[in-house]
Amino acid sequence: xxxxxxxxxxxxxxxxxxxxxxxxxxxxxxxxxxxxxxxxxxxxxxxxxxxxxxxxxxxxxxxxxxxxxxxxxxxxxxxxxxxxxxxxxxxxxxxxxxxxxxxxxxxxxxxxxxxxxxxxxxxxxxxxxxxxxxxxxxxxxxxxxxxxxxxxxxxxxxxxxxxxxxxxxxxxxxxxxxxxxxxxxxxxxxxxxxxxxxxxxxxxxxxxxxxxxxxxxxxxxxxxxxxxxxxxxxxxxxxxxxxxxxxxx
Numbered sequence: 001x002x003x004x005x006x007x008x009x010x011x012x013x014x015x016x017x018x019x020x021x022x023x024x025x026x027x028x029x030x031x032x033x034x035x036x037x038x039x040x041x042x043x044x045x046x047x048x049x050x051x052x053x054x055x056x057x058x059x060x061x062x063x064x065x066x067x068x069x070x071x072x073x074x075x076x077x078x079x080x081x082x083x084x085x086x087x088x089x090x091x092x093x094x095x096x097x098x099x100x101x102x103x104x105x106x107x108x109x110x111x112x113x114x115x116x117x118x119x120x121x122x123x124x125x126x127x128x129x130x131x132x133x134x135x136x137x138x139x140x141x142x143x144x145x146x147x148x149x150x151x152x153x154x155x156x157x158x159x160x161x162x163x164x165x166x167x168x169x170x171x172x173x174x175x176x177x178x179x180x181x182x183x184x185x186x187x188x189x190x191x192x193x194x195x196x197x198x199x200x201x202x203x204x205x206x207x208x209x210x211x212x213x214x215x216x217x218x219x220x221x222x223x224x225x226x227x228x229x230x231x232x233x234x235x236x237x238x239x240x241x242x243x244x245x246x247x248x249x
Contacts, residue, residue, distance in 0.1 A: 006186075013189040020188065024181035031173040038166040040116050041123035044159040045134050047074050047109035052150040070109035073153055077137045078103050078111055081130065090129070097126035101134075110158075120163035131157055 010017055047070045048062040078101040080086060090099070097117035104110040113130050117123035135155050142152060 006190075009193045010186075010189055013193050016189045016192055017185055020181060020185035024178060024185075027177040027181065028174050031177055032170060035170050035173045036118040038116055038118060038169045039120040039123045039163040040114060040166045041120070041127040041163040042115070042159070042161065043113040043127050043131055043157065045111040045113065045131055045155045046158050047077075047111070047138070047153050048156050049153060050150055056150070066108045070153060071103065073138065073141060074103045074109040074111055076141065077101075077134055080137055081133055086133075090126070093129070095122075095126040095129050097122050099126055099130055101130065111155075115163075116166065117163075123163040127160065127163075131155075131160065 049065055049067065049070070051059040051062055053062075053065060054060040081101050090096075097115050097119075099113065099115040101114075102112045104112055111134060113127055115123045115127040115130065117126065138153055138155055
């Protein structure tokens with residue numbers, strides 16, 4: 001029932017639907033042309049110990065010797081590079097892309113680097129700068145502690161692909177414009193319909209008044225068309241009834 005009434009309102013105010021539909025289409029075209037394409041450059045850096053960490057006579061595979069301390073160093077490095085002063089230094093150096101560094105919770109001392117920008121070249125350049133600063137930060141953390149070379153942590157870049165398009169930026173903009181435009185169309189149509197039907201001479205008043213009583217011909221036709229109930233026998237004026245009873249006596 002409500003759905004049918006809604007369709008009736010939209011049909012009555014079809015011009016509102018047409019204008020809003022044109023505006024929505026125009027907004028979608030602008031979104032496709034103006035919303036910039038986002039690019040993402042990612043990278044992975046794993047912190048490792050040298051093979052001689054288990055002894056020069058018994059070297060080991062660094063990937064099998066992931067000590068808990070390596071995860072601690074990865075966390076400290078990520079926190080330092082995510083700090084506000086470090087972010088300002090990136091901007092001052094000309095790297096304006098948004099970046100984030102985190103530690104993978106399931107793979108130990110693995111730093112995950114994500115950089116986003118509308119320019120794929122800038123995104124990749126910022127990602128490479130972050131990787132370079134990871135190496136510098138590890139050197140700073142271990143400098144002055146007399147760490148032996150067999151225990152010195154070093155970074156190994158395991159992944160640094162070219163920047164890729166991030167899907168969804170234009171789609172999200174189009175979804176917002178389309179959905180918002182549809183809701184606005186329905187609201188405007190219902191508001192306008194209510195205002196027009198409530199004003200003097202509107203649709204509601206015409207429906208409630210019925211035929212125009214100011215037309216004498218139409219009123220005469222209604223009067224003539226009204227049936228008159230026939231009187232039953234014995235009905236009449238009170239005086240005539242009384243005289244009829246006296247004559248009977």
